[in-house]
Amino acid sequence: xTELLSFEKSRPSxxxxxxxxxxxxxxxxxxxxxxxxxxxxxxxxxxxxxPEIMRHYSRLASMNYSISEQFYxxxxxxxxxxxxxxxxxxTMPGFAGLHxxxxxxxVQGALELMWRLERALCAVVGVERVTLQPAAGAHGxxxxxxxxxxxxxxxxxxRTEVLVPDSAHxxxxxxxxxxxFQVVEVKSGRDGRISLxxxxxxxxxxxxxxxxxxxxxxxxxxxxILDIAEMVHATGAMLYYDGANLNAFMGICRPGDMxxxxxxxxxxxxxxxxxxxxxxxxxxxxxxxxxxxxxPTPTVERTNGHLTLDFKRPRSIGRVRSFYGNFGMLVxxxxxxxxxxxxxxxQASRDAVLSANYLRKQVEDDLEMPHEGPCMHxxxxxxxxxxxxxxxxxxxxxALLDRDFYAPxxxxxxxxxxxxxxxxxxTESKATLDAFAAAIKDIVATAKSSPQDLHEAPxxxxxxxxxEVAAARRINAYLQGQSDDPVLRWKxxxx
Amino acid sequence: xxxxxGVRSMDDLxxxxxxxLRLDALELPAGLSEFETMSEIASLAARNRVFPDRLTFxxxxxxRRFIPAAVAAVTSKPEFYTAYTPYxxxxxxxxxQAIFEFQTLIAELTxxxxxxxxxxxxxxxxxxxxxxxxxxTGRTEVVVSGYLHPEYLEVLRAFCDGRGIxxxxxxxxxxxxxxxxxxxxxxxxxxVDARTLTEGAHAAGALAIACVDPISLAVLAPPGEYxxxxxxxxxxxxxxxxxxxxxxxGFISCRxxxxxxLPGRLVGTAYDAQGRRGFNLALAAREQHIRRxxxxxxxxxxxxxxxxxxxxxxxxxxxxxxxxxxxxxFQRAHSLADRLxxxxxxxxxxxxxxxxxxxxxxxxxxxxxxxxxxxKGILGPLEVNRWxxxxxxxxxxxxxxxxxxxxxxxxxxALES
Numbered sequence: 001x002t003e004l005l006s007f008e009k010s011r012p013s014x015x016x017x018x019x020x021x022x023x024x025x026x027x028x029x030x031x032x033x034x035x036x037x038x039x040x041x042x043x044x045x046x047x048x049x050x051p052e053i054m055r056h057y058s059r060l061a062s063m064n065y066s067i068s069e070q071f072y073x074x075x076x077x078x079x080x081x082x083x084x085x086x087x088x089x090x091t092m093p094g095f096a097g098l099h100x101x102x103x104x105x106x107v108q109g110a111l112e113l114m115w116r117l118e119r120a121l122c123a124v125v126g127v128e129r130v131t132l133q134p135a136a137g138a139h140g141x142x143x144x145x146x147x148x149x150x151x152x153x154x155x156x157x158x159r160t161e162v163l164v165p166d167s168a169h170x171x172x173x174x175x176x177x178x179x180x181f182q183v184v185e186v187k188s189g190r191d192g193r194i195s196l197x198x199x200x201x202x203x204x205x206x207x208x209x210x211x212x213x214x215x216x217x218x219x220x221x222x223x224x225i226l227d228i229a230e231m232v233h234a235t236g237a238m239l240y241y242d243g244a245n246l247n248a249f250m251g252i253c254r255p256g257d258m259x260x261x262x263x264x265x266x267x268x269x270x271x272x273x274x275x276x277x278x279x280x281x282x283x284x285x286x287x288x289x290x291x292x293x294x295x296p297t298p299t300v301e302r303t304n305g306h307l308t309l310d311f312k313r314p315r316s317i318g319r320v321r322s323f324y325g326n327f328g329m330l331v332x333x334x335x336x337x338x339x340x341x342x343x344x345x346x347q348a349s350r351d352a353v354l355s356a357n358y359l360r361k362q363v364e365d366d367l368e369m370p371h372e373g374p375c376m377h378x379x380x381x382x383x384x385x386x387x388x389x390x391x392x393x394x395x396x397x398x399a400l401l402d403r404d405f406y407a408p409x410x411x412x413x414x415x416x417x418x419x420x421x422x423x424x425x426x427t428e429s430k431a432t433l434d435a436f437a438a439a440i441k442d443i444v445a446t447a448k449s450s451p452q453d454l455h456e457a458p459x460x461x462x463x464x465x466x467x468e469v470a471a472a473r474r475i476n477a478y479l480q481g482q483s484d485d486p487v488l489r490w491k492x493x494x495x
Numbered sequence: 496x497x498x499x500x501g502v503r504s505m506d507d508l509x510x511x512x513x514x515x516l517r518l519d520a521l522e523l524p525a526g527l528s529e530f531e532t533m534s535e536i537a538s539l540a541a542r543n544r545v546f547p548d549r550l551t552f553x554x555x556x557x558x559r560r561f562i563p564a565a566v567a568a569v570t571s572k573p574e575f576y577t578a579y580t581p582y583x584x585x586x587x588x589x590x591x592q593a594i595f596e597f598q599t600l601i602a603e604l605t606x607x608x609x610x611x612x613x614x615x616x617x618x619x620x621x622x623x624x625x626x627x628x629x630x631x632t633g634r635t636e637v638v639v640s641g642y643l644h645p646e647y648l649e650v651l652r653a654f655c656d657g658r659g660i661x662x663x664x665x666x667x668x669x670x671x672x673x674x675x676x677x678x679x680x681x682x683x684x685x686x687v688d689a690r691t692l693t694e695g696a697h698a699a700g701a702l703a704i705a706c707v708d709p710i711s712l713a714v715l716a717p718p719g720e721y722x723x724x725x726x727x728x729x730x731x732x733x734x735x736x737x738x739x740x741x742x743x744x745g746f747i748s749c750r751x752x753x754x755x756x757l758p759g760r761l762v763g764t765a766y767d768a769q770g771r772r773g774f775n776l777a778l779a780a781r782e783q784h785i786r787r788x789x790x791x792x793x794x795x796x797x798x799x800x801x802x803x804x805x806x807x808x809x810x811x812x813x814x815x816x817x818x819x820x821x822x823x824x825f826q827r828a829h830s831l832a833d834r835l836x837x838x839x840x841x842x843x844x845x846x847x848x849x850x851x852x853x854x855x856x857x858x859x860x861x862x863x864x865x866x867x868x869x870x871k872g873i874l875g876p877l878e879v880n881r882w883x884x885x886x887x888x889x890x891x892x893x894x895x896x897x898x899x900x901x902x903x904x905x906x907x908x909a910l911e912s
Contacts, residue, residue, distance in 0.1 A: 002773075017813075017816050021823065023900040024826055026833070028822045029851070039717060044603050045810065046813065050563075053565055054565060057572070063587075063588040065583070068574065082577050089533065094542075096738050099551065100737065101555050101557070102874065107543050124523075138796070149657070169784075170783040170784040170787045177788040178654075183787070252517065253517055254518065274577050275577065279799050281796040282742075317653055318653040319649035323557075323646070337523070338532045339526055341523060342524065342525065350505055354508065362499075374502070374511070401586045430496060458586075463585055465768070467765055471777060474763075487763040488761055489595070490596070490599045
């Protein structure tokens with residue numbers, strides 16, 4: 001099944017929607033304004049009737065895998081079920097209809113929600129304050145690094161490097177670079193954990209922070225975290241927590257207690273706000289006392305039950321986005337936390353760890369397990385054992401799609417060749433995990449009997465594997481003026 | 496399951512966590528049923544005051560507009576809102592094609608070659624564009640001309656601080672200027688001379704970055720027509736509710752010479768072995784998951800679902816519908832401006848300057864005006880003096896297609912009373 005683009009379906013006879021007339025006596029912009037201010041050529045938007053539009057998007061929807069229909073064991077992405085009540089909460093008129101510049105006395109409920117969410121997140125990660133402003137995890141990372149940078153500067157300390165483990169998410173080094181730091185890589189040891197010897201050799205008075213994910217991207221808890229924190233702090237650097245894997249230990253332990261000074265959280269991972277096909281998310285950042293003065297403005301303050309926005313924060317790094325964050329996502333996350341409670345969040349993490357270890361056990365004879373268990377909420381396997389059949393992690397991923405499963409994260413972390421990173425989450429049943437394990441076994445058997453079948457996967461989806469190399473070549477041709485096909489947008493073919 | 500794993504208890508799975516770190520319990524209340532949860536959330540919502548759309552005259556970057564029912568009907572499809580970033584293209588063609596359509600719609604509207612899959616908001620879009628200009632030109636300052644949204648300016652400063660880029664307010668670019676940034680219409684709603692600003696930037700070897708209102712582009716000259724290099728903006732007006740400021744959607748488009756500097760995701764066409772057309776992430780080598788510290792931006796999660804809402808909105812409106820929405824807003828704003836100027840002591844703050852559908856008035860007692868209107872159930876104008884010292888007593892009013900003629904009467908009557 002394929003679906004033409006809205007632009008290709010467009011037909012002038014579809015008419016336009018009925019919209020209000022002005023109903024006032026005033027000239028139109030096209031009459032009143034100087035020609036130089038006006039558009040010469042009208043934009044070419046599609047013209048379709050409402051039934052055609054609805055059918056178009058319904059057909060597109062049917063071409064997606066999603067957590068509502070498929071198991072989505074995407075490592076590091078925490079694809080858990082998104083409770084539908086949270087959607088109702090966020091779309092309540094009392095929230096959705098609020099203008100961000102309403103007077104504070106008219107938005108007390110919204111501010112109270114933000115204040116309570118902040119307190120709840122502080123309790124979960126063990127920090128003093130949280131800013132809800134960052135729009136996504138990477139945005140939170142960068143926000144935290146701006147605060148760390150401001151902290152060092154305030155002490156007259158000009159630190160220029162940020163340490164990032166080789167197993168880290170790509171956003172870590174990118175955020176550090178965007179914040180003006182030089183990125184220095186720290187190696188993982190053979191047990192999959194950060195090498196303390198290598199860390200020692202890279203620490204210096206130049207280092208502003210170490211960015212660490214715990215459990216790391218291999219799903220392993222950094223057992224020596226307390227030693228790491230001590231080493232980092234001894235040099236005057238700060239310890240930054242990448243919250244991508246927070247789902248592993250809510251209610252079990254807290255980054256703040258481990259010695260992390262700044263902590264970002266992905267509300268769209270741990271706190272079930274939906275991923276939306278790539279966002280919007282929300283990436284709040286929690287900080288210990290010494291970083292509080294540098295939090296973005298405004299903060300939400302509560303005095304005698306009255307809530308205000310505090311813009312007077314002289315040492316703040318300023319603003320990291322407009323208004324107060326992705327408020328609609330904050331409502332969803334708060335609704336989740338209220339429903340789950342402290343007991344429910346703890347159970348969620350325990351179940352996530354149980355699911356991951358169970359699934360790991362079910363497939364440990366089929367794929368290579370480069371590191372010893374137990375794992376936390378996810379595990380990383382390797383498809384290297386199928387190398388002499390010519391089968392790669394990519395083939396396994398595509399074969400899973402044919403078996404109605406979304407694929408795990410592949411080729412990440414970079415430290416494991418042919419990596420397959422599986423995060424089942426707590427919201428999947430044992431039956432689903434068993435079915436997934438059976439699919440892996442079936443694929444591994446196929447790899448040994450008829451590997452060609454796997455190279456041809458997927459066969460059951462709207463398209464087969466797409467030729468990225470050819471696509472890149474076509475883009476180059478366009479950018480170099482050798483082709484009229486823009487590739488990155490639709491363009492009516494010249495007649 | 497524990498037995499299948501081969502351990503006796505959950506604690507056996509948590510052995511790597513030092514005992515000293517283990518918590519007894521979270522200091523949070525116990526969980527609630529869905530009914531109780533929703534009651535609690537509803538009681539918070541009830542502590543907010545929601546003004547009717549038609550009686551909302553406040554803008555400043557977030558606007559009340561008619562949102563066709565089709566928008567929520569599409570974005571509430573779980574196949575869209577519960578999908579992840581489309582890393583497996585064969586199982587994500589719906590999301591990918593929708594993004595490709597969004598890119599095309601934004602490119603059409605802004606008159607530029609290529610748009611990306613979305614950014615967080617208008618503010619970060621301005622900042623990302625400045626980063627592009629800095630890398631492209633190798634220069635170390637950006638010049639902000641006129642009344643750029645004050646919060647966009649703050650975000651721009653935060654981004655630029657990190658990269659050691661100077662932000663200067665003014666109109667004259669110099670040899671160190673990477674870009675001239677202006678907003679059209681500006682924060683007060685006034686129209687700027689985008690052509691002259693663009694030519695000035697180019698004459699100094701700098702890029703021109705236009706921060707634009709997408710609805711106005713149905714009528715106003717798009718950045719591509721006056722030669723701007725990068726267009727950015729906030730897409731909230733394209734089918735998204737105000738929602739106390741977010742989530743909304745930032746957009747960015749550019750000339751094709753700058754495509755490799757674009758931040759974030761891009762979707763392009765690609766073909767499978769059978770020659771079927773599909774859609775896939777393109778030029779990924781710019782992005783953080785491949786390039787790490789050398790990436791054009793750190794953005795990963797963007798605002799895909801909001802971009803989908805914007806696409807449905809633009810597709811529903813079509814060229815003519817969007818134009819009508821823009822014209823009706825323009826006409827009503829001008830009608831209101833005339834009536835307000837007739838009030839005793841009221842005058843346009845910038846008499847000679849044209850505006851679109853938001854305009855600044857200088858009034859005798861700003862805060863009193865806003866309070867008085869609130870008592871009558873009207874969300875009155877924005878007091879811009881809060882950000883700009885020189886704009887004492889200046890209020891900006893906004894009109895859109897949701898402020899019907901009777902609502903304008905009610906506003907004027909309330910002010911006269």
